[in-house]
Amino acid sequence: MKIGIVTQSYYPKPGGVTEVVHHTAAELRRSGHDVTIITTRYGPGRRKEPGVIRIGRNVLFPANGAWTNVTAGWRLRHQLEEIFRRERFDIIQTHCPLVPTLPALTLLADRQGARLVGTFHAAAESNFLYALLRPLVEWGAANLDHRIAVSEPCRDFNAKYFPGDYEIIPNGIDTDRFHPGIPPIEGLRDGKLNILFVGRMDRRKGLPHLFRALPLIQRHIPRLVRLILVGEGNMRRRVMPRPISLGGAEITAVGRVDAGLLPRYYASADIFCAPATGRESFGIVLLEAMATGVPIVASDIP
Structure with missing residues (x-):
């Protein structure tokens, strides 16, 4: 056909x-x-x-x-x-x-x-x-x-x-790419708590809420907290935090990554976070994180 x-x-x-x-x-x-x-x-x-x-x-x-x-x-x-x-x-x-x-x-x-x-x-x-x-x-x-x-x-x-x-018909992902046991990124498994965000840096993705939460998370975690941002967007300058106190937490923005490298970022994460505020019909990144075996914290939206 x-x-x-x-x-x-x-x-x-x-x-x-x-x-x-x-x-x-x-x-x-x-x-x-x-x-x-x-x-x-x-x-x-x-x-x-x-x-x-x-x-x-x-x-x-x-x-x-x-x-x-x-x-x-x-x-x-x-x-x-x-x-x-x-x-x-x-x-x-x-x-x-x-x-x-x-x-x-x-x-x-x-x-x-x-x-x-x-x-x-x-x-x-x-x-x-x-x-x-x-x-x-x-x-x-x-x-x-x-x-x-x-x-x-x-x-x-x-x-x-x-x-x-x-x-x-729900979206699907390639489980030959996303699965448990993928090698992590060298240098990211250094004892810090890695929180991963993957997606476009658009307003509805909710990154400002995650930035504001970082000091609260760091206050209750004995390890240093690191937020890893994977993805690009026209709003990057607007959603990236201005000089604010992160409570000792750090942000690593890696930008867009090759498709073959993306699963290794999931494998490097302790937590995957999807703080979207709405207008999301289906979160493929949630499936990718699930398939890789990463715990997920996500917004409670329809």
């Missing part, structure tokens, strides 16, 4: 949707299907990638408490239709199907008879744009042949605006 996956989140940009797309494509190929990922360009100089077609260029747009990938470019719908005409997919899956531009344009494009599956990832209490553009977006959602939500909160949020049948 020929399958096209349309997504605005893909490598080299890290993130939950990126991981889901990559591993879904890998498993489908392993099952004998012909899979093509259609995504955006992230700057110049990307080498040719088998099974990946890139159009337009990526820009960041603030939405849902984070920075969302949006594809900019001329005649994007025309380019999509050219791809669909050439590839003649049996199924097209679009992630975040109602988000501009590539996913939403997929709903409008001539798909040459391909069945269209939309996978919804977002969750929130409300969405101003959905409410404002409801008639238009409802029309687009009606073009979906099948709807997938990654969690119950995700389904409930989207069904509020677009009633219909949603199949809940």
Whole structure:
């Protein structure tokens, strides 16, 4: 079967949707299907990638408490239709199907008879744009042949605006990468208590709350506490603590790390912390920590 996956989140940009797309494509190929990922360009100089077609260029747009990938470019719908005409997919899956531009344009494009599956990832209490553009977006959602939500909160949020049948298929991770017994990072198992955060440094991820908690944690822990931050984000300067007292605790910001190295950071942690404040439909980092065997402290949010 020929399958096209349309997504605005893909490598080299890290993130939950990126991981889901990559591993879904890998498993489908392993099952004998012909899979093509259609995504955006992230700057110049990307080498040719088998099974990946890139159009337009990526820009960041603030939405849902984070920075969302949006594809900019001329005649994007025309380019999509050219791809669909050439590839003649049996199924097209679009992630975040109602988000501009590539996913939403997929709903409008001539798909040459391909069945269209939309996978919804977002969750929130409300969405101003959905409410404002409801008639238009409802029309687009009606073009979906099948709807997938990654969690119950995700389904409930989207069904509020677009009633219909949603199949809940939770995200998964690669347990060949994340499992107990992975060697830790040299130098991080030095007797300090390691608290690990992995993710984009967006407002909704809750890092300021974790920073404020560090002195309280250090006060009750006889060992030196070290917070390890893995990930990047446009808000890094705003969420990183200004000169405040950390009570003797320290912060190590390592930035973005290679996919092969990430499991070793989990293996180096005593505790994984996910202090997100909301608008989280599914925390893949929680699965990664569980699979690696790291104790987790997480926000009590739906």
